[in-house]
Amino acid sequence: MRNFAILKKYFLRYKYRILLGLVALIIVDGLQLVIPRILKYAVDGINTGKLATFGLFKFGVFIVSIAVVIAIFRFFWRYFVIGTSLKIQEHLRNRFFSHLQGLSFSYFNNTKTGELMALATNDILAVRRAIGPGIVILTDTIFLTIASLIMMFKINIILTFYALIPLPLLSISTFFIGRALHIRFRNVQAAFAKLTDRVQENLAGIRVVKAFVQESFEIYNFKKQNQFFVDENMRLVKIWGGFFPLLTLLAGASTAIVLFWGGRQVIMNIITLGDFVAFTSYLAILTWPMMGIGFVVNILQRGSASMGRVNKVLNTKPEIKNLPDAVNVTGKLRGEIEFKDIYFRYSKELPYVLKGVNLKIAGKEQIAIVGRIGEGKSTLVNFIPRVIEPVTGEVFIDGRNIRNYKIASLRKRIGFVPQDTFLFSMSLKENIAFGVPNTPMEKIIEASKIAQIYDEIMELPSKFDTEIGERGVSLSGGQKQRVAIARAIIFDPDILILDDALSSVDTETEEKIINALLPVMEKRTTIIITHRISSVKNLKRIIVLDNGIVKEDGNHKQLMQLGGIYKNLYEKQLLKEKLERAN
Structure with missing residues:
Protein backbone atom coordinates (compact mmCIF):
# COMPACT_ATOMS: atom_id res chain seq x y z
CA MET A 1 0.00 0.00 0.00
CA ARG A 2 3.06 2.28 -0.03
CA ASN A 3 2.16 3.13 -3.61
CA PHE A 4 -0.88 5.09 -2.37
CA ALA A 5 1.15 7.34 -0.02
CA ILE A 6 1.20 10.06 -2.66
CA LEU A 7 -2.60 10.41 -2.29
CA LYS A 8 -2.38 11.25 1.44
CA LYS A 9 -2.90 14.99 0.94
CA TYR A 10 -6.08 14.37 -1.07
CA PHE A 11 -7.48 12.07 1.61
CA LEU A 12 -6.74 14.76 4.20
CA ARG A 13 -8.40 17.42 2.04
CA TYR A 14 -11.59 15.39 1.73
CA LYS A 15 -11.44 13.65 5.11
CA TYR A 16 -14.83 14.95 6.26
CA ARG A 17 -16.58 13.87 3.05
CA ILE A 18 -15.00 10.43 3.31
CA LEU A 19 -15.87 10.21 7.02
CA LEU A 20 -19.51 11.14 6.35
CA GLY A 21 -19.67 8.54 3.59
CA LEU A 22 -18.21 5.82 5.81
CA VAL A 23 -20.59 6.74 8.67
CA ALA A 24 -23.53 6.43 6.23
CA LEU A 25 -22.12 3.08 5.05
CA ILE A 26 -21.82 1.76 8.62
CA ILE A 27 -25.39 2.86 9.37
CA VAL A 28 -26.56 0.89 6.32
CA ASP A 29 -24.57 -2.16 7.45
CA GLY A 30 -25.87 -1.81 11.01
CA LEU A 31 -29.48 -1.66 9.85
CA GLN A 32 -28.93 -4.78 7.72
CA LEU A 33 -27.96 -6.60 10.92
CA VAL A 34 -31.26 -5.64 12.56
CA ILE A 35 -33.40 -7.50 10.01
CA PRO A 36 -32.31 -11.04 11.08
CA ARG A 37 -33.26 -10.16 14.67
CA ILE A 38 -36.73 -9.15 13.50
CA LEU A 39 -37.00 -12.42 11.57
CA LYS A 40 -35.98 -14.34 14.71
CA TYR A 41 -38.79 -12.81 16.79
CA ALA A 42 -41.31 -13.26 13.97
CA VAL A 43 -40.43 -16.95 13.41
CA ASP A 44 -40.36 -17.72 17.14
CA GLY A 45 -43.71 -15.96 17.56
CA ILE A 46 -45.24 -17.96 14.72
CA ASN A 47 -43.70 -21.20 15.99
CA THR A 48 -45.08 -20.74 19.52
CA GLY A 49 -48.43 -19.40 18.30
CA LYS A 50 -47.99 -16.14 20.22
CA LEU A 51 -47.83 -13.89 17.13
CA ALA A 52 -51.13 -12.64 15.71
CA THR A 53 -51.78 -11.08 12.28
CA PHE A 54 -51.24 -7.54 13.63
CA GLY A 55 -47.87 -8.61 14.98
CA LEU A 56 -46.83 -9.92 11.59
CA PHE A 57 -47.98 -6.64 10.01
CA LYS A 58 -45.95 -4.68 12.58
CA PHE A 59 -42.79 -6.68 11.83
CA GLY A 60 -43.40 -6.13 8.10
CA VAL A 61 -43.65 -2.36 8.64
CA PHE A 62 -40.37 -2.44 10.61
CA ILE A 63 -38.57 -4.23 7.78
CA VAL A 64 -39.97 -1.84 5.11
CA SER A 65 -39.04 1.19 7.25
CA ILE A 66 -35.52 -0.12 7.69
CA ALA A 67 -35.31 -0.70 3.91
CA VAL A 68 -36.30 2.95 3.27
CA VAL A 69 -33.66 4.26 5.70
CA ILE A 70 -31.06 1.93 4.15
CA ALA A 71 -31.90 3.32 0.69
CA ILE A 72 -31.46 6.93 1.89
CA PHE A 73 -28.14 6.32 3.61
CA ARG A 74 -26.93 4.16 0.71
CA PHE A 75 -27.36 7.22 -1.52
CA PHE A 76 -25.29 9.32 0.90
CA TRP A 77 -22.37 6.89 1.12
CA ARG A 78 -22.30 6.59 -2.63
CA TYR A 79 -22.41 10.38 -3.03
CA PHE A 80 -19.66 11.08 -0.53
CA VAL A 81 -17.30 8.12 -1.01
CA ILE A 82 -17.64 7.46 -4.76
CA GLY A 83 -18.00 11.20 -5.45
CA THR A 84 -14.79 11.90 -3.52
CA SER A 85 -12.93 9.17 -5.41
CA LEU A 86 -13.91 10.94 -8.64
CA LYS A 87 -12.55 14.22 -7.28
CA ILE A 88 -9.27 12.55 -6.27
CA GLN A 89 -9.08 10.99 -9.74
CA GLU A 90 -9.45 14.48 -11.22
CA HIS A 91 -6.67 15.87 -8.99
CA LEU A 92 -4.37 12.94 -9.76
CA ARG A 93 -4.93 13.23 -13.50
CA ASN A 94 -4.31 17.00 -13.37
CA ARG A 95 -1.16 16.43 -11.35
CA PHE A 96 0.03 13.77 -13.77
CA PHE A 97 -0.51 16.05 -16.77
CA SER A 98 1.10 19.04 -15.04
CA HIS A 99 4.10 16.91 -14.11
CA LEU A 100 4.50 15.82 -17.73
CA GLN A 101 4.57 19.48 -18.78
CA GLY A 102 7.55 20.04 -16.50
CA LEU A 103 9.66 17.11 -17.67
CA SER A 104 12.62 17.60 -19.98
CA PHE A 105 12.42 16.97 -23.72
CA SER A 106 14.71 13.95 -23.41
CA TYR A 107 12.10 12.14 -21.31
CA PHE A 108 9.59 12.22 -24.18
CA ASN A 109 12.28 11.08 -26.61
CA ASN A 110 12.66 7.90 -24.53
CA THR A 111 9.01 7.32 -23.53
CA LYS A 112 6.25 6.23 -25.86
CA THR A 113 3.17 8.42 -26.17
CA GLY A 114 0.82 5.43 -26.03
CA GLU A 115 2.24 4.37 -22.67
CA LEU A 116 1.66 7.83 -21.21
CA MET A 117 -1.88 7.82 -22.61
CA ALA A 118 -2.57 4.45 -20.93
CA LEU A 119 -1.27 5.80 -17.62
CA ALA A 120 -3.43 8.94 -17.87
CA THR A 121 -6.59 6.93 -18.60
CA ASN A 122 -6.63 3.23 -17.73
CA ASP A 123 -4.18 3.26 -14.81
CA ILE A 124 -5.64 6.31 -13.09
CA LEU A 125 -9.12 4.77 -13.49
CA ALA A 126 -7.85 1.63 -11.69
CA VAL A 127 -6.53 3.87 -8.89
CA ARG A 128 -9.93 5.56 -8.62
CA ARG A 129 -11.65 2.19 -8.29
CA ALA A 130 -9.26 1.24 -5.50
CA ILE A 131 -9.93 4.41 -3.49
CA GLY A 132 -13.68 4.44 -4.19
CA PRO A 133 -15.31 1.01 -4.43
CA GLY A 134 -12.19 -0.46 -2.83
CA ILE A 135 -12.64 1.56 0.38
CA VAL A 136 -16.35 0.76 0.45
CA ILE A 137 -15.83 -2.97 0.06
CA LEU A 138 -12.97 -2.97 2.59
CA THR A 139 -15.11 -1.13 5.18
CA ASP A 140 -18.03 -3.44 4.44
CA THR A 141 -15.79 -6.48 4.82
CA ILE A 142 -14.32 -5.38 8.17
CA PHE A 143 -17.55 -4.09 9.75
CA LEU A 144 -19.90 -6.83 8.57
CA THR A 145 -17.41 -9.57 9.45
CA ILE A 146 -16.96 -8.34 13.03
CA ALA A 147 -20.62 -7.43 13.57
CA SER A 148 -21.95 -10.65 12.04
CA LEU A 149 -19.60 -12.77 14.14
CA ILE A 150 -20.67 -10.94 17.31
CA MET A 151 -24.35 -11.59 16.51
CA MET A 152 -23.59 -15.24 15.65
CA PHE A 153 -21.59 -15.71 18.89
CA LYS A 154 -24.56 -14.29 20.82
CA ILE A 155 -26.81 -16.96 19.32
CA ASN A 156 -24.45 -19.94 19.75
CA ILE A 157 -20.68 -19.91 20.25
CA ILE A 158 -20.03 -23.55 19.27
CA LEU A 159 -22.09 -23.30 16.08
CA THR A 160 -20.16 -20.17 15.13
CA PHE A 161 -16.82 -21.94 15.50
CA TYR A 162 -18.08 -24.76 13.29
CA ALA A 163 -19.13 -22.18 10.66
CA LEU A 164 -15.62 -20.63 10.71
CA ILE A 165 -13.74 -23.88 9.99
CA PRO A 166 -13.13 -23.00 6.25
CA LEU A 167 -11.73 -19.49 7.06
CA PRO A 168 -8.01 -20.38 7.54
CA LEU A 169 -7.95 -21.86 4.02
CA LEU A 170 -9.50 -18.61 2.77
CA SER A 171 -6.79 -16.48 4.39
CA ILE A 172 -3.94 -18.59 3.01
CA SER A 173 -5.34 -18.66 -0.52
CA THR A 174 -6.02 -14.90 -0.45
CA PHE A 175 -2.40 -14.16 0.50
CA PHE A 176 -0.84 -16.17 -2.33
CA ILE A 177 -3.44 -15.33 -4.97
CA GLY A 178 -3.19 -11.61 -4.09
CA ARG A 179 0.54 -11.56 -4.83
CA ALA A 180 0.02 -13.31 -8.17
CA LEU A 181 -2.82 -10.92 -9.08
CA HIS A 182 -0.58 -7.88 -8.47
CA ILE A 183 2.13 -9.14 -10.84
CA ARG A 184 -0.27 -10.25 -13.56
CA PHE A 185 -2.34 -7.08 -13.47
CA ARG A 186 0.84 -5.01 -13.81
CA ASN A 187 1.62 -7.06 -16.92
CA VAL A 188 -1.91 -6.44 -18.24
CA GLN A 189 -1.48 -2.68 -17.83
CA ALA A 190 1.89 -2.78 -19.58
CA ALA A 191 0.33 -4.76 -22.46
CA PHE A 192 -2.51 -2.22 -22.70
CA ALA A 193 0.07 0.60 -22.88
CA LYS A 194 1.83 -1.14 -25.78
CA LEU A 195 -1.50 -1.65 -27.56
CA THR A 196 -2.40 2.03 -27.11
CA ASP A 197 1.01 3.05 -28.40
CA ARG A 198 0.60 0.80 -31.46
CA VAL A 199 -2.72 2.51 -32.35
CA GLN A 200 -1.39 6.02 -31.66
CA GLU A 201 1.72 5.50 -33.78
CA ASN A 202 -0.28 4.01 -36.66
CA LEU A 203 -2.80 6.85 -36.74
CA ALA A 204 -0.07 9.48 -36.48
CA GLY A 205 1.74 7.91 -39.44
CA ILE A 206 -1.31 6.88 -41.48
CA ARG A 207 -0.13 8.85 -44.52
CA VAL A 208 3.17 6.96 -44.59
CA VAL A 209 1.35 3.64 -44.10
CA LYS A 210 -0.90 4.31 -47.08
CA ALA A 211 1.91 5.75 -49.21
CA PHE A 212 3.92 2.53 -48.81
CA VAL A 213 0.81 0.28 -49.02
CA GLN A 214 1.52 -1.22 -45.59
CA GLU A 215 -2.06 -1.48 -44.33
CA SER A 216 -1.93 -5.29 -44.20
CA PHE A 217 1.38 -5.24 -42.35
CA GLU A 218 0.02 -2.75 -39.81
CA ILE A 219 -3.15 -4.82 -39.33
CA TYR A 220 -0.97 -7.89 -38.73
CA ASN A 221 1.12 -6.02 -36.14
CA PHE A 222 -2.01 -4.70 -34.41
CA LYS A 223 -3.57 -8.17 -34.26
CA LYS A 224 -0.33 -9.53 -32.83
CA GLN A 225 -0.23 -6.85 -30.12
CA ASN A 226 -3.96 -7.21 -29.44
CA GLN A 227 -3.51 -10.99 -29.04
CA PHE A 228 -0.67 -10.36 -26.59
CA PHE A 229 -3.01 -8.10 -24.58
CA VAL A 230 -5.69 -10.81 -24.59
CA ASP A 231 -3.13 -13.44 -23.55
CA GLU A 232 -2.00 -11.33 -20.58
CA ASN A 233 -5.63 -10.83 -19.57
CA MET A 234 -6.27 -14.56 -19.81
CA ARG A 235 -3.26 -15.21 -17.55
CA LEU A 236 -4.91 -12.84 -15.05
CA VAL A 237 -8.36 -14.39 -15.51
CA LYS A 238 -7.02 -17.90 -14.85
CA ILE A 239 -6.18 -16.85 -11.30
CA TRP A 240 -9.05 -14.41 -10.82
CA GLY A 241 -11.54 -16.88 -12.33
CA GLY A 242 -10.48 -19.60 -9.88
CA PHE A 243 -10.60 -17.29 -6.86
CA PHE A 244 -14.36 -16.75 -6.79
CA PRO A 245 -15.29 -20.42 -7.18
CA LEU A 246 -12.97 -21.10 -4.24
CA LEU A 247 -14.75 -18.42 -2.17
CA THR A 248 -18.15 -19.83 -3.18
CA LEU A 249 -17.02 -23.33 -2.24
CA LEU A 250 -15.86 -22.15 1.20
CA ALA A 251 -19.11 -20.21 1.74
CA GLY A 252 -21.09 -23.29 0.70
CA ALA A 253 -19.07 -25.45 3.09
CA SER A 254 -19.93 -23.08 5.97
CA THR A 255 -23.61 -23.19 5.05
CA ALA A 256 -23.59 -27.01 4.93
CA ILE A 257 -21.91 -27.19 8.34
CA VAL A 258 -24.47 -24.79 9.85
CA LEU A 259 -27.36 -26.65 8.27
CA PHE A 260 -26.18 -29.94 9.77
CA TRP A 261 -25.15 -28.80 13.27
CA GLY A 262 -27.68 -26.01 13.56
CA GLY A 263 -30.52 -28.27 12.43
CA ARG A 264 -29.54 -30.85 15.06
CA GLN A 265 -29.51 -28.15 17.76
CA VAL A 266 -33.01 -27.02 16.77
CA ILE A 267 -34.24 -30.60 16.95
CA MET A 268 -32.58 -30.97 20.35
CA ASN A 269 -34.14 -27.64 21.49
CA ILE A 270 -30.71 -26.13 22.20
CA ILE A 271 -31.61 -23.16 20.01
CA THR A 272 -34.99 -22.01 18.73
CA LEU A 273 -36.10 -22.11 15.12
CA GLY A 274 -35.95 -18.30 15.15
CA ASP A 275 -32.32 -18.46 16.34
CA PHE A 276 -31.52 -20.83 13.48
CA VAL A 277 -33.16 -18.54 10.89
CA ALA A 278 -31.31 -15.52 12.33
CA PHE A 279 -28.03 -17.45 12.42
CA THR A 280 -28.32 -18.52 8.76
CA SER A 281 -29.22 -14.90 7.85
CA TYR A 282 -26.07 -13.65 9.61
CA LEU A 283 -24.07 -16.35 7.87
CA ALA A 284 -25.46 -15.13 4.55
CA ILE A 285 -24.42 -11.58 5.52
CA LEU A 286 -20.97 -12.93 6.48
CA THR A 287 -20.71 -14.62 3.07
CA TRP A 288 -20.57 -11.18 1.40
CA PRO A 289 -17.43 -10.13 3.34
CA MET A 290 -15.89 -13.49 2.42
CA MET A 291 -16.67 -12.70 -1.23
CA GLY A 292 -15.65 -9.09 -0.54
CA ILE A 293 -12.15 -10.27 0.34
CA GLY A 294 -11.80 -11.37 -3.26
CA PHE A 295 -13.08 -8.04 -4.58
CA VAL A 296 -10.86 -6.08 -2.20
CA VAL A 297 -7.77 -8.08 -3.12
CA ASN A 298 -8.50 -7.68 -6.84
CA ILE A 299 -9.33 -3.96 -6.75
CA LEU A 300 -6.53 -2.97 -4.37
CA GLN A 301 -3.92 -5.04 -6.23
CA ARG A 302 -5.01 -3.54 -9.54
CA GLY A 303 -5.00 -0.05 -8.03
CA SER A 304 -1.63 -0.62 -6.35
CA ALA A 305 -0.03 -1.87 -9.58
CA SER A 306 -1.42 1.09 -11.52
CA MET A 307 -0.45 3.58 -8.81
CA GLY A 308 3.07 2.18 -8.92
CA ARG A 309 3.24 2.82 -12.67
CA VAL A 310 1.91 6.35 -12.23
CA ASN A 311 4.35 6.99 -9.35
CA LYS A 312 7.23 6.01 -11.61
CA VAL A 313 6.38 9.00 -13.82
CA LEU A 314 5.56 11.35 -10.93
CA ASN A 315 8.90 10.51 -9.28
CA THR A 316 10.81 11.28 -12.47
CA LYS A 317 12.75 14.51 -12.04
CA PRO A 318 13.35 16.85 -14.99
CA GLU A 319 16.93 16.74 -16.18
CA ILE A 320 16.82 20.47 -16.94
CA LYS A 321 15.49 22.55 -14.06
CA ASN A 322 15.90 25.91 -12.36
CA LEU A 323 18.87 26.41 -10.07
CA PRO A 324 17.97 27.61 -6.54
CA ASP A 325 19.43 31.07 -7.21
CA ALA A 326 18.16 31.42 -10.80
CA VAL A 327 16.69 34.81 -11.73
CA ASN A 328 13.93 35.94 -14.05
CA VAL A 329 14.76 37.69 -17.30
CA THR A 330 13.71 41.27 -16.63
CA GLY A 331 13.03 43.52 -19.59
CA LYS A 332 14.40 42.80 -23.03
CA LEU A 333 17.55 40.81 -23.77
CA ARG A 334 20.32 42.40 -25.80
CA GLY A 335 20.66 39.02 -27.48
CA GLU A 336 24.42 38.55 -27.09
CA ILE A 337 25.10 34.80 -27.25
CA GLU A 338 28.31 32.93 -26.52
CA PHE A 339 29.00 29.20 -26.84
CA LYS A 340 32.09 28.36 -24.82
CA ASP A 341 33.94 25.07 -25.38
CA ILE A 342 30.74 23.06 -26.03
CA TYR A 343 30.92 19.27 -26.15
CA PHE A 344 27.79 17.16 -26.63
CA ARG A 345 26.64 13.63 -27.42
CA TYR A 346 23.17 12.13 -27.17
CA SER A 347 24.23 9.13 -25.10
CA LYS A 348 27.39 7.62 -23.65
CA GLU A 349 27.35 4.92 -26.34
CA LEU A 350 27.35 7.44 -29.21
CA PRO A 351 30.20 9.65 -30.47
CA TYR A 352 30.30 13.38 -29.76
CA VAL A 353 28.21 15.50 -32.13
CA LEU A 354 29.87 18.75 -31.02
CA LYS A 355 33.54 18.77 -30.08
CA GLY A 356 34.58 22.03 -28.47
CA VAL A 357 32.44 24.64 -30.23
CA ASN A 358 33.36 28.26 -29.48
CA LEU A 359 31.17 30.94 -31.01
CA LYS A 360 30.14 34.52 -30.18
CA ILE A 361 27.07 36.21 -31.65
CA ALA A 362 26.58 39.94 -31.13
CA GLY A 363 23.28 41.41 -30.01
CA LYS A 364 20.82 41.95 -32.91
CA GLU A 365 23.21 40.19 -35.27
CA GLN A 366 21.74 38.08 -38.06
CA ILE A 367 23.69 34.93 -38.83
CA ALA A 368 23.22 31.72 -40.79
CA ILE A 369 24.58 28.34 -39.76
CA VAL A 370 25.20 25.91 -42.61
CA GLY A 371 26.93 22.59 -43.05
CA ARG A 372 26.38 19.03 -44.14
CA ILE A 373 23.57 16.92 -42.67
CA GLY A 374 24.33 15.58 -39.19
CA GLU A 375 26.98 18.16 -38.28
CA GLY A 376 25.13 19.35 -35.13
CA LYS A 377 23.56 22.60 -36.38
CA SER A 378 20.17 21.96 -34.77
CA THR A 379 21.84 20.55 -31.66
CA LEU A 380 23.79 23.80 -31.20
CA VAL A 381 20.77 26.13 -31.26
CA ASN A 382 18.79 23.81 -28.97
CA PHE A 383 21.14 24.85 -26.14
CA ILE A 384 19.86 28.45 -26.27
CA PRO A 385 16.31 27.79 -24.88
CA ARG A 386 17.72 24.90 -22.79
CA VAL A 387 15.92 22.20 -24.73
CA ILE A 388 19.08 20.18 -24.10
CA GLU A 389 22.26 20.92 -22.15
CA PRO A 390 25.90 20.36 -23.13
CA VAL A 391 27.90 17.53 -21.63
CA THR A 392 30.64 20.07 -20.93
CA GLY A 393 30.93 23.76 -21.71
CA GLU A 394 28.74 26.79 -21.10
CA VAL A 395 26.29 28.98 -22.97
CA PHE A 396 25.99 32.66 -22.10
CA ILE A 397 23.29 35.19 -22.99
CA ASP A 398 24.06 38.84 -22.28
CA GLY A 399 27.12 37.73 -20.32
CA ARG A 400 25.19 35.49 -17.92
CA ASN A 401 25.28 31.70 -17.92
CA ILE A 402 21.84 30.60 -19.16
CA ARG A 403 21.60 28.18 -16.24
CA ASN A 404 21.30 31.23 -14.00
CA TYR A 405 18.09 32.30 -15.75
CA LYS A 406 14.73 30.78 -14.83
CA ILE A 407 13.78 28.51 -17.72
CA ALA A 408 10.25 29.84 -18.36
CA SER A 409 11.33 33.50 -18.35
CA LEU A 410 14.24 32.71 -20.72
CA ARG A 411 12.06 30.81 -23.19
CA LYS A 412 9.55 33.66 -23.27
CA ARG A 413 12.26 35.83 -24.84
CA ILE A 414 13.16 33.26 -27.55
CA GLY A 415 11.17 32.56 -30.69
CA PHE A 416 11.97 29.06 -31.93
CA VAL A 417 10.75 27.48 -35.17
CA PRO A 418 12.03 23.86 -35.06
CA GLN A 419 12.62 21.48 -37.94
CA ASP A 420 9.63 19.32 -37.01
CA THR A 421 6.75 21.76 -37.32
CA PHE A 422 3.88 20.97 -34.96
CA LEU A 423 0.48 22.64 -35.21
CA PHE A 424 -2.44 22.02 -32.89
CA SER A 425 -5.93 20.87 -33.82
CA MET A 426 -7.28 24.40 -33.60
CA SER A 427 -8.01 27.28 -35.96
CA LEU A 428 -5.23 29.04 -37.86
CA LYS A 429 -5.83 32.14 -35.74
CA GLU A 430 -5.38 30.19 -32.50
CA ASN A 431 -2.25 28.46 -33.80
CA ILE A 432 -0.59 31.73 -34.80
CA ALA A 433 -1.47 33.36 -31.46
CA PHE A 434 -0.58 30.24 -29.45
CA GLY A 435 2.29 31.87 -27.53
CA VAL A 436 0.38 35.08 -26.85
CA PRO A 437 -3.34 34.44 -26.15
CA ASN A 438 -5.82 37.29 -26.78
CA THR A 439 -3.58 38.77 -29.48
CA PRO A 440 -5.37 41.49 -31.51
CA MET A 441 -6.41 40.35 -34.99
CA GLU A 442 -4.35 43.02 -36.69
CA LYS A 443 -1.13 41.59 -35.19
CA ILE A 444 -2.09 38.08 -36.35
CA ILE A 445 -2.63 39.42 -39.86
CA GLU A 446 0.67 41.32 -39.78
CA ALA A 447 2.61 38.23 -38.67
CA SER A 448 0.96 36.09 -41.36
CA LYS A 449 1.91 38.61 -44.04
CA ILE A 450 5.55 38.62 -42.95
CA ALA A 451 5.54 34.81 -43.04
CA GLN A 452 4.07 34.91 -46.60
CA ILE A 453 1.04 32.84 -45.60
CA TYR A 454 -1.64 35.57 -45.50
CA ASP A 455 -2.81 35.26 -49.12
CA GLU A 456 -3.24 31.50 -48.86
CA ILE A 457 -5.19 31.83 -45.59
CA MET A 458 -7.57 34.33 -47.21
CA GLU A 459 -8.33 31.82 -49.97
CA LEU A 460 -9.72 29.34 -47.40
CA PRO A 461 -13.51 29.31 -46.82
CA SER A 462 -13.25 30.24 -43.12
CA LYS A 463 -9.99 32.20 -43.50
CA PHE A 464 -8.27 32.58 -40.10
CA ASP A 465 -11.05 30.59 -38.39
CA THR A 466 -10.28 27.50 -40.48
CA GLU A 467 -9.79 24.37 -38.36
CA ILE A 468 -6.61 22.68 -39.63
CA ILE A 495 16.23 36.01 -30.08
CA LEU A 496 14.71 34.39 -33.18
CA ILE A 497 15.81 30.91 -34.26
CA LEU A 498 14.72 29.41 -37.57
CA ASP A 499 15.93 25.81 -37.56
CA ASP A 500 15.62 24.70 -41.19
CA ALA A 501 12.16 26.24 -40.95
CA LEU A 502 11.75 26.72 -44.70
CA SER A 503 12.83 23.32 -45.96
CA SER A 504 9.34 22.55 -47.33
CA VAL A 505 9.01 25.68 -49.50
CA ASP A 506 10.68 26.29 -52.85
CA THR A 507 13.81 28.44 -53.17
CA GLU A 508 11.92 31.44 -54.55
CA THR A 509 9.40 31.45 -51.68
CA GLU A 510 12.19 30.97 -49.15
CA GLU A 511 13.99 34.06 -50.47
CA LYS A 512 10.72 36.06 -50.32
CA ILE A 513 10.12 35.03 -46.71
CA ILE A 514 13.67 35.87 -45.63
CA ASN A 515 13.47 39.25 -47.39
CA ALA A 516 10.13 39.93 -45.66
CA LEU A 517 11.73 38.91 -42.37
CA LEU A 518 14.67 41.32 -42.71
CA PRO A 519 12.91 44.27 -40.97
CA VAL A 520 11.90 41.87 -38.15
CA MET A 521 15.37 40.35 -37.96
CA GLU A 522 17.10 43.74 -37.66
CA LYS A 523 15.40 44.32 -34.29
CA ARG A 524 16.62 41.09 -32.70
CA THR A 525 19.36 38.47 -32.75
CA THR A 526 18.47 36.00 -35.50
CA ILE A 527 19.93 32.58 -36.24
CA ILE A 528 18.91 30.83 -39.46
CA ILE A 529 19.82 27.20 -40.06
CA THR A 530 19.39 26.16 -43.66
CA HIS A 531 20.71 23.80 -46.31
CA ARG A 532 20.02 26.35 -49.10
CA ILE A 533 22.97 28.69 -49.06
CA SER A 534 21.53 30.84 -51.86
CA SER A 535 18.77 32.05 -49.52
CA VAL A 536 21.16 33.36 -46.84
CA LYS A 537 24.21 34.39 -48.85
CA ASN A 538 23.33 38.09 -48.38
CA LEU A 539 23.61 37.88 -44.58
CA LYS A 540 26.67 39.59 -43.13
CA ARG A 541 27.83 36.47 -41.28
CA ILE A 542 27.66 32.77 -42.10
CA ILE A 543 28.96 30.00 -39.83
CA VAL A 544 30.04 26.64 -41.26
CA LEU A 545 29.91 23.65 -38.90
CA ASP A 546 31.92 20.57 -39.82
CA ASN A 547 33.00 17.55 -37.80
CA GLY A 548 31.53 19.06 -34.60
CA ILE A 549 33.42 22.39 -34.66
CA VAL A 550 33.16 25.84 -36.27
CA LYS A 551 35.21 25.33 -39.43
CA GLU A 552 34.56 28.58 -41.30
CA ASP A 553 33.19 32.00 -40.28
CA GLY A 554 32.60 35.05 -42.49
CA ASN A 555 30.36 36.55 -45.16
CA HIS A 556 29.58 34.98 -48.52
CA LYS A 557 32.44 36.66 -50.36
CA GLN A 558 35.03 35.79 -47.69
CA LEU A 559 33.95 32.16 -47.49
CA MET A 560 34.01 31.75 -51.28
CA GLN A 561 37.56 33.11 -51.32
CA LEU A 562 38.58 30.51 -48.70
CA GLY A 563 37.70 27.81 -51.19
CA GLY A 564 36.67 25.40 -48.44
CA ILE A 565 33.53 23.58 -47.34
CA TYR A 566 31.22 26.56 -47.91
CA LYS A 567 32.34 27.06 -51.52
CA ASN A 568 31.95 23.35 -52.20
CA LEU A 569 28.41 23.28 -50.78
CA TYR A 570 27.39 26.46 -52.61
CA GLU A 571 28.65 25.30 -56.01
CA LYS A 572 26.93 21.93 -55.65
CA GLN A 573 23.65 23.66 -54.85
CA LEU A 574 23.99 26.03 -57.83
CA LEU A 575 24.56 23.05 -60.10
CA LYS A 576 21.53 21.25 -58.64
CA GLU A 577 19.31 24.31 -59.18
CA LYS A 578 20.47 24.65 -62.79
CA LEU A 579 19.69 21.01 -63.48
CA GLU A 580 16.22 21.39 -61.89
CA ARG A 581 15.49 24.44 -64.07
CA ALA A 582 16.75 22.62 -67.17
CA ASN A 583 14.37 19.74 -66.48
Missing part, protein backbone atom coordinates in the same frame (compact mmCIF):
# COMPACT_ATOMS: atom_id res chain seq x y z
CA GLY A 469 -7.06 19.22 -38.10
CA GLU A 470 -4.66 17.12 -36.03
CA ARG A 471 -1.04 18.29 -36.48
CA GLY A 472 -2.24 20.65 -39.24
CA VAL A 473 -3.10 17.72 -41.52
CA SER A 474 -5.14 19.91 -43.91
CA LEU A 475 -2.11 22.12 -44.71
CA SER A 476 0.89 21.41 -46.89
CA GLY A 477 4.36 21.13 -45.37
CA GLY A 478 5.32 24.62 -46.57
CA GLN A 479 2.10 26.15 -45.23
CA LYS A 480 2.65 24.56 -41.82
CA GLN A 481 6.18 25.95 -41.66
CA ARG A 482 5.00 29.46 -42.52
CA VAL A 483 2.24 29.31 -39.89
CA ALA A 484 4.94 28.29 -37.38
CA ILE A 485 7.08 31.27 -38.44
CA ALA A 486 4.10 33.60 -37.95
CA ARG A 487 3.63 32.06 -34.48
CA ALA A 488 7.25 32.86 -33.61
CA ILE A 489 7.05 36.42 -34.97
CA ILE A 490 3.93 37.27 -32.97
CA PHE A 491 5.84 36.15 -29.86
CA ASP A 492 8.00 39.29 -30.35
CA PRO A 493 11.17 37.52 -29.15
CA ASP A 494 14.58 39.04 -28.45
